[in-house]
Amino acid sequence: MNTSNPNIRRYAGDIPQLLAYDSANDELMVIDKSAKQVKRITVNDFITNFLSGTLNSAAAVSVGTAQMDLVTGDDVQAAIDRIDELLVGANREYIRLDIGDETTPLTTGTNKFTFRMPHLFTLESVRASVTTAPTDADLIIDINEAGVSVLGDKLSIDAGEKTSQSATTPATITDPNIADDGEITIDIDQVGSTIAGAGLKITLIGSKSLV
Numbered sequence: 001m002n003t004s005n006p007n008i009r010r011y012a013g014d015i016p017q018l019l020a021y022d023s024a025n026d027e028l029m030v031i032d033k034s035a036k037q038v039k040r041i042t043v044n045d046f047i048t049n050f051l052s053g054t055l056n057s058a059a060a061v062s063v064g065t066a067q068m069d070l071v072t073g074d075d076v077q078a079a080i081d082r083i084d085e086l087l088v089g090a091n092r093e094y095i096r097l098d099i100g101d102e103t104t105p106l107t108t109g110t111n112k113f114t115f116r117m118p119h120l121f122t123l124e125s126v127r128a129s130v131t132t133a134p135t136d137a138d139l140i141i142d143i144n145e146a147g148v149s150v151l152g153d154k155l156s157i158d159a160g161e162k163t164s165q166s167a168t169t170p171a172t173i174t175d176p177n178i179a180d181d182g183e184i185t186i187d188i189d190q191v192g193s194t195i196a197g198a199g200l201k202i203t204l205i206g207s208k209s210l211v
Contacts, residue, residue: 092207093121099186099200102131106139106188106196113186113202117145120209121178126171128155128164131199134192135159138167141202142187150175155202159192176206 022028026043099113100106128141139157142149152172157164164171178184184204191197 093205095204097186097202097204099188099202100198102199105132105198106130106134106191106200108188108191110187111185112188115184117178117180117182117184120180121182121204121206122209123150123173123176123178123204123206125205126151126155126164126173127203127205128157129201130157130162130197132195132197133157133160133162134197135195137190137193139192139197139200140188140190141200142189143202143204144185144187145175145178145182147183147185148175150178154189157197177209178206 022040027040028043097113097115126143128139130139134157136159138159141155143151143155150173152174153169155164155171156167156169158167161167186202188200
């Protein structure tokens, strides 16, 4: 059973309570230890009660012992995978950084923007856009934590474009785990050679870690 995901680790103690996942109805079978019953509960209700710390008091419908034969290791893993999917979605965050104003030409340099991450964060993807496109050279951006790049291939906007979504070489993330209070800095490694580009915005996309 895979419990390596940080979103899973927080409720690892409750994993033995999960019996099966009914994908057709998006419901779980769980053991209510206090009531000594097997219960059926929707995944959304499970998430809501888990996040509020009231898992054991979740409203659920008791099911008969005849359904206990549905229990297998694969069922439990399917339940964990589904819970993790919703937990990640529930904790999805988009952090937008505005680098300069809308009209001033961008310039190269380090520490163009600095902030501290307010919590543990798992970085999943990054995007950039500009109001004025760079010309005759790509705009290249680096993102660092504690002075060390978290990217392999840097974030870039191709010459003549306004978004990184159309970049010839998409950005890759080599260190997705951002520490609580980690110092994040933005460097501009290259700007357009004729028109530098202006109005740079960067979006960090990921999830707030639960541990």
